[in-house]
Amino acid sequence: MIVVTGATGNIGRPLTRALAEAGQRVTAVSRHAAALPDGVEHVVADLAEPAGLEPVLAGAKALFLLLSGDLHAAGANPADVVERAARAGVGRIVLLSTLGVVTRPFGTTRVAMRELEDAVRESGVDWALLRPGGFASNALWWAESVRTRRVVEAPFGDTGVPVIDPADIAEVAAACLVDEVHTGGVYELTGPAVVTPREQAAAIAAALGSPVRFHEQTREEAKAGMTRSMPGELADDTLDILGSPSPAEVRVSPDVERVLGRAPRSFADWAARNVAAFR
Numbered sequence: 001m002i003v004v005t006g007a008t009g010n011i012g013r014p015l016t017r018a019l020a021e022a023g024q025r026v027t028a029v030s031r032h033a034a035a036l037p038d039g040v041e042h043v044v045a046d047l048a049e050p051a052g053l054e055p056v057l058a059g060a061k062a063l064f065l066l067l068s069g070d071l072h073a074a075g076a077n078p079a080d081v082v083e084r085a086a087r088a089g090v091g092r093i094v095l096l097s098t099l100g101v102v103t104r105p106f107g108t109t110r111v112a113m114r115e116l117e118d119a120v121r122e123s124g125v126d127w128a129l130l131r132p133g134g135f136a137s138n139a140l141w142w143a144e145s146v147r148t149r150r151v152v153e154a155p156f157g158d159t160g161v162p163v164i165d166p167a168d169i170a171e172v173a174a175a176c177l178v179d180e181v182h183t184g185g186v187y188e189l190t191g192p193a194v195v196t197p198r199e200q201a202a203a204i205a206a207a208l209g210s211p212v213r214f215h216e217q218t219r220e221e222a223k224a225g226m227t228r229s230m231p232g233e234l235a236d237d238t239l240d241i242l243g244s245p246s247p248a249e250v251r252v253s254p255d256v257e258r259v260l261g262r263a264p265r266s267f268a269d270w271a272a273r274n275v276a277a278f279r
Helices: 014-021 050-057 077-085 108-119 136-149 166-178 197-208 217-227 232-245 255-260 269-275
Strands: 001-007 028-029 041-044 062-065 092-096 126-132 150-153 186-189 214-216
Touching: 001 014, 014 050, 014 166, 014 232, 028 050, 050 077, 050 126, 062 077, 062 166, 077 269, 092 108, 092 166, 092 186, 126 166, 136 197, 136 269, 150 197, 150 217, 150 232, 166 186, 166 255, 186 255, 197 214, 197 269, 217 232
Parallel strands: 001 028, 001 062, 028 041, 062 092, 092 126, 126 186, 150 214
Antiparallel strands: none
């Protein structure tokens, strides 16, 4: 049995589906009830209370560990989940980390994630680490403005990074969960090419079959919008990356193709599959 945390999100949902379709027995863990593929057991649990996971972890052969936002907060102890998984006899942990542990290692959340990576490595359990960069699904931030006004509003219109389709992360995670060849693997996951916000707007327009205007925000305008849903420090950190990505943050990694035997999906492909969100 494979336990998938964050099972109703952009990565967990396609991962759960892929594992179920491959004939794996899957237990999906999330905070709220949700519709899942036939045959998938669903458990409502909170990773912030790891003791509640013990019945879920008992007998599991593998665990996909995706942290919710509050587990990055001060005082949180996500390593407790790793410790309990090891004690329960889980044979393999695949951790969703972040490329930022390499490219910007000194931010508060990256320090905590690097410590969690170390906890996984030292757990005595087989492991693999996934380090994605920016997600194509972050474009869903623009869904309402595209639906209502046919406009994408974003800063740094001509500065891009190679965002990755969450479905590709899910497929890499599935491979790492079931195939021991990936034990000890550390995979940096990106899309196939650098894509700018202006180019993303054009791809959404092409998927819709109707024009979408691009409005370039100032950094201050962008931060004002972002701080409605995240702390100011995190907003500044995100804007630093979007405005001045390092060479490592614009590098296209070969790791998706190494694991899956095919190139990663493009942003245009993601937009076409998710066009309903923008209609």
